[in-house]
Amino acid sequence: MIAKPAWQALLALVLVLAAWLLGPMTVPEADSLANPTASVTFPFVATKPLIYGLLLAAIVLSMTRLSAAARAAILFVGAHGAAWFLLHGIYGFEGTARAPFFLLVAAAWLLAWQCVTLLSSQRPLQRWLDTAYRLLVPAIFGIWILILWEAATRGAGIPFILLPPPTAIGAKLASSIDIIAADVRQTIFKAVIVGYVVGCGAGFAVAILADRVDFLRRGLLPIGNMVSALPIIGVAPIMVIWLGFDWQSKAAVVILMTFFPMLVNTVAGLASTGHMERDLMRTYAAGYWQTLLKLRLPAAAPFIFNALKINSTLALIGAIVAEFFGTPVVGMGFRISAEVGRMNVDMVWAEIAVAAVAGSVFYGAIALIERAVTFWHPSVRGG
Amino acid sequence: MTSLRSKIIPVLTLLAGLVVLWYAFAVYMNAPFQRDLDRRAGEAPGIVEFIGKTLSQPKPTVPAPHQVATNFFENTFLRNVTSNRSLVYHAWVTLSSTLLGFAFGTVLGIVIAVGIVHVTTLDRSLMPWIITSQTIPILAVAPMIIVVLAAVGITGIVPKALISTYLSFFPVAVGMVKGLRSPEKMHLDLMRTYNSSKTQTFWKLRVPASVPYLFTSMQVAVAASLVGAIVGELPTGATAGIGAKLLLGSYYSQTIDMWSALVAGSVVAALLVTIVGLVGQAVQRSMGGRPA
Numbered sequence: 001m002i003a004k005p006a007w008q009a010l011l012a013l014v015l016v017l018a019a020w021l022l023g024p025m026t027v028p029e030a031d032s033l034a035n036p037t038a039s040v041t042f043p044f045v046a047t048k049p050l051i052y053g054l055l056l057a058a059i060v061l062s063m064t065r066l067s068a069a070a071r072a073a074i075l076f077v078g079a080h081g082a083a084w085f086l087l088h089g090i091y092g093f094e095g096t097a098r099a100p101f102f103l104l105v106a107a108a109w110l111l112a113w114q115c116v117t118l119l120s121s122q123r124p125l126q127r128w129l130d131t132a133y134r135l136l137v138p139a140i141f142g143i144w145i146l147i148l149w150e151a152a153t154r155g156a157g158i159p160f161i162l163l164p165p166p167t168a169i170g171a172k173l174a175s176s177i178d179i180i181a182a183d184v185r186q187t188i189f190k191a192v193i194v195g196y197v198v199g200c201g202a203g204f205a206v207a208i209l210a211d212r213v214d215f216l217r218r219g220l221l222p223i224g225n226m227v228s229a230l231p232i233i234g235v236a237p238i239m240v241i242w243l244g245f246d247w248q249s250k251a252a253v254v255i256l257m258t259f260f261p262m263l264v265n266t267v268a269g270l271a272s273t274g275h276m277e278r279d280l281m282r283t284y285a286a287g288y289w290q291t292l293l294k295l296r297l298p299a300a301a302p303f304i305f306n307a308l309k310i311n312s313t314l315a316l317i318g319a320i321v322a323e324f325f326g327t328p329v330v331g332m333g334f335r336i337s338a339e340v341g342r343m344n345v346d347m348v349w350a351e352i353a354v355a356a357v358a359g360s361v362f363y364g365a366i367a368l369i370e371r372a373v374t375f376w377h378p379s380v381r382g383g
Numbered sequence: 384m385t386s387l388r389s390k391i392i393p394v395l396t397l398l399a400g401l402v403v404l405w406y407a408f409a410v411y412m413n414a415p416f417q418r419d420l421d422r423r424a425g426e427a428p429g430i431v432e433f434i435g436k437t438l439s440q441p442k443p444t445v446p447a448p449h450q451v452a453t454n455f456f457e458n459t460f461l462r463n464v465t466s467n468r469s470l471v472y473h474a475w476v477t478l479s480s481t482l483l484g485f486a487f488g489t490v491l492g493i494v495i496a497v498g499i500v501h502v503t504t505l506d507r508s509l510m511p512w513i514i515t516s517q518t519i520p521i522l523a524v525a526p527m528i529i530v531v532l533a534a535v536g537i538t539g540i541v542p543k544a545l546i547s548t549y550l551s552f553f554p555v556a557v558g559m560v561k562g563l564r565s566p567e568k569m570h571l572d573l574m575r576t577y578n579s580s581k582t583q584t585f586w587k588l589r590v591p592a593s594v595p596y597l598f599t600s601m602q603v604a605v606a607a608s609l610v611g612a613i614v615g616e617l618p619t620g621a622t623a624g625i626g627a628k629l630l631l632g633s634y635y636s637q638t639i640d641m642w643s644a645l646v647a648g649s650v651v652a653a654l655l656v657t658i659v660g661l662v663g664q665a666v667q668r669s670m671g672g673r674p675a
Contacts, residue, residue: 113504120507134507141508162531219393229606229656230649231613234625237633237641242412242444313517324617325633340527348527356519363514 005063008114013059015107016052019100027096043089043096051104054082058111068118075115076140082108083147087154091167095157105151109144116140164346173350179335180354187332188358190247191319195254200311202255203262204304208292210263211270224264232257236322245326253322258311265307269300302377305370312362316355402448406438409445413437416444446639455643467623470647476624477612478651480540484547485608489601491548492555499556500563500589501581510560517553521546525614543615550611551604558600562593591670598663605655613648625651 024030028042044051058078062071086105090097120137124130146166152158153165160168173180210217236253243249273296281291323333332351339347417437421428428436438447446454455470462469495513498505525546532542566588574584616626625648632641 116508117504120504137504137507138509138511141512145512161534215393216397218389219397222390222394223397226653229602230652231606231610231645233610234613234629234645234648237629238638238645240633241636241638317521321614321617325630336524336527340530345527345531352519352524352527356515359519360515 006114006117008110008117009059009062012055012107012110012114015103015110016055016059019103019107020052022098022100022103024098025100025104026090026093026098028093030098043093044085047085047089051082051085054078054085055104055107055111058082062111062114068122072115072118072122075111075118079108079111079115080143083112083151087147087150090151090154094154097155101155102151105148105155109148112140112144161343161345164349168346169349169353172346173353176347176350180350182330183332183335183351184354184358186247186328186330187250187319187323188316191250191322191331192254192315194247195251195319196258196311196315198251199255199258199315200262200308203259203307204266206259207263207266207270210267211292212288217267220263221267224260224267227260228264232260233318233321236318237325239322240325245328247331250319250322250327250331254315254318257314257318261310261314262304262307265303265310266300269303270296272303273299301374302370305366305374308366309363309370312366313359316359316362320355405445405448409443409447410434410437412445413440413443416440442636443638446642450639451642451646454639455646458643459647470628470643473623473625473628473644474647474651477609477616477626477648480543480615480624481547481605481609481612481651481655483540484544484611485551485605487544487548488551488604488608489555492552492600492604493559493597495552495556496559496563497585499560513553513556516549521549521611525611525617529615543612546615547608547611550607554600554603554607555597558596558603559593562596563589565596566592594667594670595663598659598666601663602656602659605659606652609648609652609655 019025024033024042025044025048026042029044032039032042055078058075061074061078064071066074082104086101086108090101116137119133119140122133124133149163150165150167153163164172206220210220233253235256236249239249239252239256243252270292277295277299278291281295286294320333320336323331324337327334332355336348336351339345339351414433414437417433417440421433421436437443439450443450458468458470462471465472495509499510500506528546529542532538532545570588570592571584574588579587613624613626613629616624617630625644628644628647629641632638632644
């Protein structure tokens, strides 16, 4: 009944056995073993057998001839259950972990790795299941980054200033949601959105104009290509001098940063239709605007969406960095630079987490619109 | 001759138009302050004299092109290279961390790309996070990374270079994945009929096929790397570098200095991108590739 075991499971077994031989998982536990009469509280009193049991059960069951999906499920439960008990136990005993704690975390991580390997080798026929796997695999990867981060910071007692554990960041995020909401309103809903819409709109309009006037296109394209490589973010202090501290100066930086990628990509997209298609439109006696609307703009859509995606991250960066040069006392960039100065690192990380989520949502929304609009494109059809 | 007529003339015309616009804008933006000055001095200059004055303020809101050009020329060519006021010195400080970060980023990007192409697990689990990593506004995080690293005792060039690394590994990784996967099925099958091993396929087919992709993405990466280095200089109170020059300029309202620092940054960016492009062309030519 034994299948060929995966190397991750074997290594995990070795780690678990090594952890068992090394004995106490934390310093207080070692103290109480050395001095049995004193009553020292130590973590993992009740959960120790549970952690070992979960890991060993997952290792043994993963070597049987169960179906791959069942083995993946077992590994998933074993690895994450053990990780949860490990992290839960160390809470309140930061910096006291000994080698067995880290060995067990490593073993759980190896099992999760094997689980991911099993999942990504699956090619299910049902569409929804395939999508689920495609989402699950990176999700497990992301969760493990957080778990290892938490285990390292809490287990080894890394100073809070250097790197706060994710749970502390989450707690800070929850407790100061008002401040963060005000910052998001100032930075994202005012500066980023206005700048993004105006910048992309202007880039698009100039691209259409350049398409109409050949002289303009020849002059603008080399300039646009060069400006795209320039550190435009450097104009941020100048914009703050011109337009003042409020969100208008940040929006101006965002406009400048998003304008040229949009211009260059749209011009390239408009040039992407072949002679055949354009000749076909001519045989239909289509005018310039008809050809533009019905043939060339749809054909340029992948390029335009590419620019929109690039710009979504650029816009966020531009607005936040511009705030380093002077702001009213609200805004994500202001908060980050102010809280760094006050060594409130958990607040900084909370802002960063919010910025990352906002950036991903922004990007994801545009990607979804792209899939809906350019459904005919090979990269979306999967053909 | 055709390239002259079809490219250079339009570009120069547009640039000339931009300079004219810039002058007009400078006059418009500087006028209120100048009018204020004149009123206090009790002067009533004519229009030509007034415009001349708006274009020669020592700390203008918008410096005129010739002011920036003069400042840039003085600080680049007339100063001792080791002097604190020399733009060459500041550009060199920024350039050194740019190049270090760019080197790290390129190597990291290539390693990640090779891993992604060869290990399915990595492809499925890592690729989405690489894309997500770039939606994090790292430039916004840069100051904190630098302050934290300084607290541990890591200062100087490395923290700045790390930010450049973070910005430059992404284009390289994505470009290399595309490039390493660019050989067609036919070519891969041919390698199989030669009974070549995975390593041989990698070195003799995949790597040569990926070179054009590599250099295109390295051009993007080197520009991103420079941006990272400039922003990395902002929060540390760095005394040298283009970013520090910008920040000091903004503290003391030395607008002309800021603009010439920006020009210096742009020149460095253009040079870096051009050099990477030329190296790419040379490498491809020596590999027997046709110029695209």
